[in-house]
Amino acid sequence: MEKVTKSPVVHLFFVLALCLFGAAELRADLLDSADMVGIYKPGTPAPIIVNNREIVVLRSFVFANAPQQRASAAVERIQKILSSSFVGNVTQRKYGDGQLIEIDSTPVFFLSPADVDIESGQSHAALVRNTIEHLRMTITEARELSDPTLLLWALLWSGGYLIAWLVVTRLIFLLKKKIHHWINLQIAERVEQSKIGGIVKGTASHTIYTVVERSVVTFAWILVMITTYVWVTVTLERFPATRSWGEGMAHSVLDAGSWVVTGILSALPGLATVLVIVVVTRIINRILGYVFERVQQGEYELPWVDVDTIAPTKRIITLVLWVFALAFAYPYLPGSSSEAFKGVSVLVGLMISFGTTGVVGQAASGFILMYSRIIRIGEYVVIGEHRGTVQRIGFFNTILTTPFRETVTIPNSVILSSTVVNSTRMAETGLVASTTVTIGYDTPWRLVHEMLITATQRTPGIAAEPAPFVSQTALDDFYVEYRLTFNIIDRTTRRVTMTALHGAIQDVFNENGQQIMSPHYEMDPNSPKIVPPGKWNPPHSSP
Template sequence: MSLRIPILTLLLMMLASSLHAASEEVRPETAVLLESALETAPVEIDGQLLFRVRGVSSFPAQQRADAIRERIEKVAAEPSYPSERLSAEVVGNVTMIMAGQATLMIVSEADAQLEHTSRDHLAALHLSRIRQAIDEYRRSRTSDALVKAGLYGGGATVILALGIAVLLVLNRWLDKVLSRLLKNRVHAVGIQSFQILRSETILKAFHGLMLLIGVATIVVSAYAYLHYVLALFPWTRSISNDLFDLAAGAFEHMGKSVGASIPDILVLLIIYYVCRFVLRLTRHFFDAVEQKRVTFTQFEPEWALPTYRLVRVLIFAFALIVAYPYIPGSESAAFKGISIFIGLVFSLGSSAAISNLIAGYLMTYRRVFKVGDRVKVGDVTGDVIAIRLQVTHLRTIKNEEVTIPNSQILNGNVTNFSSMAVTPGLILHTTVGIGYETPWRQVEAMLRMAAKRTMGIVGDPQPFILLTALGDFAITYELNGYIHDPHAIAQIHAELHRHILDVFNEYGVQIMTPAYESDPSEPKVVRQEQWYSAPASSGQRTEAETANDGASPPALADQQPAGWRAR
């Protein structure tokens, strides 16, 4: 075999000399940095790594590695040339590994510095690895080796087919057995009569999980089969190594990611349990405040629950702020983008909800009203049946439920009929118009008598009368009486009006109509014998009427007012 030194060999020698000369002029610390930054490439034969080589800008490392590999394979493809005849010759500042007259590669001082060893030692190591690679290259391509590899490959194929068949049968058998065991034990998940997950859905999910496990097992078996069979033949051994490196790289990356996340996960667990402990302690404290076992001045017990809810939100917010940097993936652009999007949607779509929420807490601490109070909000009058963070529910006197946003309540006027009803009492009032010819003392006495007959109007403090207007045709009297039951305002009002009509009819005093035309021939009053005209009956008399039976009218009853007639 005649091998000649190519022109490329001379170029490599010149490059090696220049690299050696340049390395001698560079300071040691600078040389270390340059060597760590240099690109290297592997020299592989049939998927087996021999060594790595460096390159220069005019002859990159990958091109140099490919050239060395091609020359080694060319020598290995000549069975007549024994590997023992390979030699290492020193030429100037480099060592050349020769195959007869052909140069396989050049080892320079720069290559030795990259491996942190001497040039002669590195050349000897490379020479030994090249000889082993040539022998293995020839041995793996013999007829016996290829037949053996084919038999092993065929056996692996049979084992894979049998394994897949067994896995399929075993998967079906396990699916049937476990389905029978779980069929009577799996129940639907729901809230009362509403089913969130039906039992059939849970069983289908279980079947899908078993199928997924079977498919994953077959995929792993096929991967192991390909890795083994491809490694049997020299031409596909590099593909087998690539498959292994791909899987190993994926598992290595996953392992590093999980390992790097373990400290953050431990910190998150600590934050979780600390937050849980603080919440429990806070709940016990406010429960004690609500039950009056712990008291504070100027702090009402009914404020305990809403205050706890507010403090709980603050604790959650603080815990989230502390835990955010430790959440895996929190530094990624996708996580930040989703966080910004959620914050934007929350800020744009929840302005009204937040205003109602803040208004709910402000109403609680301002003691505007409480559950059970009779209030008037705008045009709605009713009893407070529920106070939520967002809205307040009222039940009107017509038994209608009205929902009012808390922000509307906070920004409007609220009349609370219950806050002052017990002490000193809620003042119930009504007005009547009486002619000028009737003495005002008589009118006030009759109004007090009507108030006294009315159940629900207390005697202490005493009712009082105000003259609110001296009109064109009548004097306007306002009767004011104290009550303690704000929920009976309508009933007390109605009963008071009935007694006013009765008292004024008893004493023949006419209540003025809205307009005056002329004096009527008779006063516009209802005589007592006509009070129970059909279909009314005396059985409908009130307790106050029964108590007044037999009472004689005062002397002022003899004074009859002048006549009036309605338009």
């Protein structure tokens, strides 16, 4: 503020103040001259509280007097007036650029322009009006404190409130007990019905009843707490000494309710936008799902999507679609612009980033496995030491079913780093399979070929086309290794078919007088282990 030159009027104010308070009681909070205008300084706020009621909060120095000193002096003056005979007429008088508050023409404290709470946007005139109103309420309560009749009525009202609280609380617990009893009857009735095929205790129905029961108990206690809060509030408001506490409790609830209602109303446009985004996303997702379902059933064709990859492609597109929807909806979520919301978002992002490093690697392996089409569902494969039919290819692992009805779960990263033998992909029909036998050099290889082919012809489940064939895969020191390759018609019967084939091989070899034994060398034989040319095509048993 600008400094203004002193005038005779200001000197007159000084004289009046000296006459009114005396030199010992002359304080800066009761004086305001042109010299004082420039020395208001902000200080630590200090409230003026009389009989538990806050009248005003002083926020500035006046001369060298801090807000705490000004508030203490004001409380002493007000209490001194209230303890004597008083009329209680509250007035205000302009004093410089501030207002002097008086009770029965006796100044009690001074409100400077710097006492206004700037953050609240309140004006100095509004501050003065509120201060006078609070001071008048304090005077009224002081009168009530000295009136035994009013205190007696307050006690009677408090007793009535107590009785009402007890009755309401009792009714709440009785209602809770009745609902609890009804739920128990319903559960008992369902359990009794379970003897003839009804609901068994411990099932989903019983869980629902339990949740409902606990919800009723929780709601009952919430009602009791609300009732207790209301009872304490109205009781405190009946007594002058505690009325400000009761009003504070009531205002807290009203402010909280107003804050909630205001927040809901202000969030409605954003929530409506989020709802529109969600609805549009669901519609697009359903359309894409319909298209993918028709492609999977063979009604439509998409050149860039294989039938085997429709399911994972649909999941990926759905995930990407909802991620974009979340990104669009995020700014419209209530509280999304707050620092707390941003901090939680960053924290969740860091947790996902650091905690899912291995998961992302496994998912990437799943993508590669699905879209490279190394294996497909229903194919018979050999992966490392595991062999079986592919039942499911997921983002993180693949499940095989072995011929011995075992389920093997293999991580996709292991599959990509292993050698995969696919026994189905190149087969025209059924499943490609093979078996190996070792026969000595004294058995004609042509006879072995014919006997193995005969065994396949006797085995049900082996396809005639493509025709089985025999390969000599090794010439060892003591025997020849023969590998019989054939197609199994039904890939799910591999174990049964292989067992039948091995039995047929033994039968055919026995019928032809040939042993399935691999000789081992210990000493030179009496005669060379050879087949003379005349015995290269011996007769053999027919199928």
